[in-house]
Amino acid sequence: MKKILIVDDEPNIVMALEYTLKKNDFQVFIARNGEEAIAIAQDKIPDVVVLDIMMPKVDGFEVLNFIKKHKDLNKTKVIFLSAKNKEKDIQKGLDQGADQYLTKPFSMKKLLQEIDKQISGK
Template structure:
């Protein structure tokens, strides 16, 4: 079973994504900020992380930077899911190592397709 970590401080997004991905057969973990995310990543080694940028304590940019520094996490795919929709934000996210970048509001169906595609490769 593929493991997925959803990192977002917005309860409605977390709940809807958790439900949608569990229906797809994923084992889903939840983190509300980057520091929680790093701990879960270390413990569970998810296959993919859906990562918000604007969060309390540790933001998404800092989280992916920490993630990419550790060779143990090299195979983990990252999709940014953020309200930051300016080109410079998207470029920064991809430059830091994200595989994809979705802007909010987003289509859950399209996100599921993207996750499935990334994890097939």
């Protein structure tokens, strides 16, 4: 079973993602801020992290940096899911190593397709 870490401080988004991903046979972990995300990522080694940028304590860019530098997480794919939808924000996320950048509001179908694409490597 593939492991997904959802990192977002918005409860409605977390609940919708968790429900849909579990229904699609993923093992789901939840972090509500960047500190939790780093701790869970180290412990669970997820296949994919769906990561918000604007969060309390540690933001998504810092979490991405940690994941990219941590040797045990070098195969983990990161998909930013953020309300920051300006071209410069998207480019910054991709430049820093995100595998994909989707903006809110988002299509659950498109997110699932992207997760499958990242996992399959196609």
